[in-house]
Amino acid sequence: MQPPEQDVLAENPIKEMTEEELSYSKNVYIFESPGNNPLPIPAEIQDWFGDHGTNIYRAAIEIRHYGHTKEYDQHTDLLHDYWRHPDILQDYFICKNKAFLKMREILREMRFESPSDRRPFRSFHLCEGPGYFIDAVYMKLLEERRGTEEDIRNKLWEWGANTLNPYFENESCFKKLIDDSHIREHRDRWFFGPSDDGDVKKLTEDYLIENKLAGSFDLVTADGSTDTQGREGLIEELVASLIRAEVETSLKLLRKNGSLILKVYRFSAQDTQDVMMLLADNFGSMRVFKPKASRPGSAEKYVICEGFGEKMSLDVGDLFRCDEFFVSKQTERMRMHVKSFVEERVPYTWEDRKTYIQEMKDRYYTAARHKFRGALNRLFPSGTLKPPSPWLKMYGHNLVRRLHEANIATAVKRHIDAAEAIDRLPRVYRDHSEIIANIMSVKAMCVTSDIQLVVKDSLFLEPITHVACRRRRPVDCYDFFEKVSTINRDLGDDWRRHFERNEFRYTLKLVPGITIEHILMAMAEFYDDEEAFVFRIANVPCDRPPLFLSRLSASMQILIELIFEEYSMPADCCVELADMLLDYYHPFVCYRNELNLETIHENILSFRPDRDWPLVDQMLEEEAQAIRANTI
Numbered sequence: 001m002q003p004p005e006q007d008v009l010a011e012n013p014i015k016e017m018t019e020e021e022l023s024y025s026k027n028v029y030i031f032e033s034p035g036n037n038p039l040p041i042p043a044e045i046q047d048w049f050g051d052h053g054t055n056i057y058r059a060a061i062e063i064r065h066y067g068h069t070k071e072y073d074q075h076t077d078l079l080h081d082y083w084r085h086p087d088i089l090q091d092y093f094i095c096k097n098k099a100f101l102k103m104r105e106i107l108r109e110m111r112f113e114s115p116s117d118r119r120p121f122r123s124f125h126l127c128e129g130p131g132y133f134i135d136a137v138y139m140k141l142l143e144e145r146r147g148t149e150e151d152i153r154n155k156l157w158e159w160g161a162n163t164l165n166p167y168f169e170n171e172s173c174f175k176k177l178i179d180d181s182h183i184r185e186h187r188d189r190w191f192f193g194p195s196d197d198g199d200v201k202k203l204t205e206d207y208l209i210e211n212k213l214a215g216s217f218d219l220v221t222a223d224g225s226t227d228t229q230g231r232e233g234l235i236e237e238l239v240a241s242l243i244r245a246e247v248e249t250s251l252k253l254l255r256k257n258g259s260l261i262l263k264v265y266r267f268s269a270q271d272t273q274d275v276m277m278l279l280a281d282n283f284g285s286m287r288v289f290k291p292k293a294s295r296p297g298s299a300e301k302y303v304i305c306e307g308f309g310e311k312m313s314l315d316v317g318d319l320f321r322c323d324e325f326f327v328s329k330q331t332e333r334m335r336m337h338v339k340s341f342v343e344e345r346v347p348y349t350w351e352d353r354k355t356y357i358q359e360m361k362d363r364y365y366t367a368a369r370h371k372f373r374g375a376l377n378r379l380f381p382s383g384t385l386k387p388p389s390p391w392l393k394m395y396g397h398n399l400v401r402r403l404h405e406a407n408i409a410t411a412v413k414r415h416i417d418a419a420e421a422i423d424r425l426p427r428v429y430r431d432h433s434e435i436i437a438n439i440m441s442v443k444a445m446c447v448t449s450d451i452q453l454v455v456k457d458s459l460f461l462e463p464i465t466h467v468a469c470r471r472r473r474p475v476d477c478y479d480f481f482e483k484v485s486t487i488n489r490d491l492g493d494d495w496r497r498h499f500e501r502n503e504f505r506y507t508l509k510l511v512p513g514i515t516i517e518h519i520l521m522a523m524a525e526f527y528d529d530e531e532a533f534v535f536r537i538a539n540v541p542c543d544r545p546p547l548f549l550s551r552l553s554a555s556m557q558i559l560i561e562l563i564f565e566e567y568s569m570p571a572d573c574c575v576e577l578a579d580m581l582l583d584y585y586h587p588f589v590c591y592r593n594e595l596n597l598e599t600i601h602e603n604i605l606s607f608r609p610d611r612d613w614p615l616v617d618q619m620l621e622e623e624a625q626a627i628r629a630n631t632i
Contacts, residue, residue, distance in 0.1 A: 013348045014356040017084045025085070027290035027301070027329060028109065029322045031280075031314055045320055049268035052327040056299070059334035075341045078350060082292040083357065092357075093365040094373045095135060099223070101293035102302075103136035106261055109289050110304050112140060113218055122158045124217045124253050126200055126246050127224030129163030131182025135376050137219070142375055149375050160213060162191050165198040169479075169550045172456045173463050182380050196449040200224060201245040208252050217253045221261045222246035225300075235299065240271035247275050251282060251308075258308040264288070265299040266327070267319040276319060279303065284310030288322055296333040301326060453485030458549035466549070480546030481553045484516050505534040516552065523559070 017025065063072075082088055082101070091104045113121060121141065125133050137159070141152050164171070166178045183190050191211060193202040208214040224242045243264060250260050260283070267273060279286060284307025294300050340346060348356075458466050458479075469477040495518045498509040506526045508519060519537070526535045540546065548557045 012352055012356055012359070014081075014084065014352050016086055016089075016360075022085070025292055027292075027326065028287055029289075029325050030287040031285075031312070031318050031322070045316060046268075048320060049266075049323060052266070052323055053268060055327060055331045056334075059331045059338075062338045063334060065338075072337075072341055075346070076295075076297065076337050078346065078348075078353065079337060079340070080295060083353075083360075085292050088292060089360050089364045090369065091139075093361050094139070094369055095132065095376060097132045097135075098293045099130075099132035100136050102291040103133045103221070103261075104139070105291040105293060106289060106302055106304065107136060107140050109287070110259060110261075110306060112144075120156050120158050121219075122217045122255075123219040123221070124159065124213065125161040126220065126222040126249060127163060127242075128161040128221070129166065129177050129182075130179035131161065131163075131380070133221050133223060134159060134161060134182060135380070137221075138379055139372055139376065142372060149378065153379065160189050160191060160217075162193070162200055162203065163198050165192045165196060167459060167551060168192070168197045169453060169455045169457050170197065170451070172467075174467075176457075185381060194449075195451050197451075200242070200249055203245075203249045205252055208249075214252050215255055217255060218258050219261070220250040220253050220258065222250060223263050225263065236266045236269045236272055239265065240269060240275075244271065244275055247278060251278075254308045256309040260303075260305040260308070262303045262305065264301060264303055267323045273316060273319055276303075277314060279305050280314035281311050282309070283307050284312055286312065286314070288326070290326060290329075297330060297337060299326070299330060450486065453479070453482050453550055453552065455479040455482055455549045459551065460554055461547065461549055477547060479549040479553050480540070481516060481519075481556050482550065484510060484514055484519060485550070485552055486515055501532070504532050505536060506532055507536045507538055510537060510539040516556075519556075 083092055087105070087108065088101055091101055095101075123134075123137050125131070125137075128134065138152070138157070141157055142149070147156050161182075164176050166173075166176060166180045166183070191203070191207075191213070192198040193200075194204075194207055195202055205214065222243075224239070224246050226238055226242060243262070246262060247260075250262070254260065260279070262279075264272065267276060276286075283305040285305070287304050288301055289304055290301040456470075457463075461469075466477075495514060498511050498514060499518075499522050500507045506522065506529075508514070508522045523535060526532050546553075548554050
């Protein structure tokens with residue numbers, strides 16, 4: 001692509017990277033075979049790793065004087081000039097997400113096997129949420145031009161992914177990403193494990209074989225991390241078990257000659273060194289690469305492993321030299337940030353950046369690049385009948401950043417508005433007997449977990465409302481089917497001792513050991529008995545009206561609404577269950593919860609910031625302390 005004849009950026013201090021800058025910014029370390037004369041490894045080498053950590057710690061101490069200010073964060077953001085790199089500019093206007101840009105850089109650093117008519121290219125993406133590595137792989141395949149969009153999506157490429165389940169109720173939405181934009185249209189490609197929580201550590205070999213995933217992928221990416229805010233110095237130790245799980249799962253997923261892209265931080269901890277040796281025993285070549293789009297002051301980088309099924313030589317000396325290479329660049333950048341901030345010395349302004357970006361868009365965002373953007377939007381469409389998570393538009397992708405007092409009034413109003421939207425629902429005619437049959441056979445139940453449900457998150461109650469209710473009235477804020485959520489508890493026929501029929505009434509007592517399967521079997525018998533007309537569940541947790549907070553309870557509420565005449569809904573409101581829960585039916589469940597909350601406590605949805613907000617803040621702090629205690 002030729003630059004314009006006249007330099008339209010002559011007055012702008014920001015320029016594209018020079019050849020010298022491009023060379024220096026290429027942060028890659030290749031592990032070479034030691035040959036016949038490998039370097040000796042000193043006994044004190046582990047102490048030298050500690051020296052690297054000391055250098056990072058000293059640089060971090062300098063930052064702490066300024067690092068908790070908005071101005072310092074804006075300063076470092078402005079200096080992160082990855083958008084000056086010409087290769088990144090090719091992609092920046094297609095998708096500005098940094099995960100997408102990082103993976104685009106990584107894919108340029110490695111061999112990429114093109115799909116063929118013989119077999120499709122297969123990729124699997126661990127710890128992938130929200131999903132932008134998938135976009136990057138798809139765009140790489142489009143660039144290969146081996147087929148149309150439809151050919152690639154349907155014939156030449158097969159992908160799967162795993163992430164922490166954004167719908168899983170046992171984890172608060174304030175501690176996880178809720179962006180489900182890459183999940184909604186492709187649920188069959190996301191694998192959340194036997195517990196439905198998405199924990200990569202639970203993707204056992206049996207699970208992978210059962211789901212036909214084992215030994216079948218050309219590329220595996222693993223981008224896992226964890227919240228280390230306030231504990232940055234412990235990041236390598238905090239992610240060690242996660243990285244180990246990612247590697248062990250990847251080795252089960254890959255086929256011969258496949259490739260792995262793995263996020264790492266440093267190589268000083270013994271656990272990390274053991275994982276790197278395991279990789280060397282399974283791959284023919286390895287290199288470590290830090291993308292330009294990755295924050296330069298962070299320790300984040302990626303190991304690119306190629307040639308699965310081969311092996312290479314690697315020792316702790318190699319890891320030390322690699323660690324030294326990246327630590328020196330990291331600390332240099334950290335000190336530059338502090339020095340330029342203290343001296344108020346910045347080579348350009350945000351306005352300069354804005355002008356530069358616009359000029360680069362005119363130069364780089366061609367019709368061909370626009371087609372790529374359209375292709376990505378068609379793969380993961382937005383604004384369809386299946387919108388993202390109900391609270392995403394309200395709070396953004398990371399709820400914790402939006403959790404502040406100013407949002408309370410709006411949050412409650414949005415919840416009530418959603419509840420009142422029931423009259424505007426689209427009508428899709430469907431025989432509700434099919435839905436009943438699917439629920440009864442557990443084919444369409446929206447949860448199948450082997451662990452007890454503990455509702456800390458809900459798609460059917462506005463998040464801040466939920467937190468405040470749990471704090472102020474925990475006894476009353478209970479999910480109706482929470483205690484019976486697990487499956488496959490083997491009681492044999494003993495459960496029938498708690499199931500009675502008295503004339504026209506069926507009664508099932510909720511006692512320890514009763515599960516959702518027993519309730520479904522009892523309801524099935526009632527449904528088939530033409531003479532019975534009352535079904536009662538006894539021993540419920542509380543005499544207050546229940547809430548329908550979990551996907552399981554929402555499914556059961558739909559079932560109740562469809563089966564029992566007293567709560568029946570018109571057949572023309574019925575749609576397939578998978579669509580109903582998160583789209584058409586979501587406002588209806590919200591509305592039910594609102595009515596029940598008002599019954600529990602008058603004006604429970606009317607927040608007073610001076611009264612309610614300290615409770616929410618205290619609750620989040622207690623949960624954060626518990627997590628830190630368990631982690632350490």
